[in-house]
Amino acid sequence: MSAHPIDRPPQALSALMVQRDNAIAVDVLRDYTDLPAPTIVPRPYGVHVIVADIEELGDWLIERGGEIRISPQYDDVEVWTLHTATPALPDGSGAVVVRVSVVLPTGERVRDEIRAAVGRTVPSRHEVGGEE
Template identity: 50%
Template sequence: MTLIKAPLPDAEKSRALAQNRNAFTVDCLIDSTGLPAPVRIPRPDHVHVMVADVDDLGEWLRELGGEIHVSPEFEGVELWTLHASTELCEDGTSTRVLVSVPVPAGELVMHWIRAAVKR
């Protein structure tokens, strides 16, 4: 028995294409720069990247710039998230990138990384 593939509705197709484009853009960035990215989660409007430690977050900050948002402390840990974007593509678009790492509250963090924090 063969199932007939129904075409995706236009909205779903657009979301899937945007998600694939974002994944490709960030994968190309990672391949060309060697940025640490053990976990990547593409979405239609951005890509989440989870890194292992705050030094890895610093590598992304150095490459893309941006600002870091820090969540309220929960069970002794804060979630630090870099909000950045890739360079503009030929079509004038860029991809938002959110790079996150759990940081123990009170952890010593390099000054130049902490300077990017916008609470």
């Protein structure tokens, strides 16, 4: 048995490296903040985080801020997605797009603080407190 290297075009390797770097950025954020992220799906354009319940999405909202969008209802469920990002580097670069999603039954009760972020951007606790 012998091993042969896999030939990949340079753009495929580049996309894989960006995807890996995006996942690392979210892992570092999670380690620093203890945010829940049971499922992470890195992509070249950002990272999808799938959480277990609306309270976990609320944890991300408080820590990172952002805007929540709700998918159209299908089979009596909706997907609530927080559009946010990791912190930028001091020079303003390096922020990674993060989409934190949870599936909810249609009509599920949601705290007012979380519902307030639907369709509008809510600042993170750091922006409100003046630190980042």
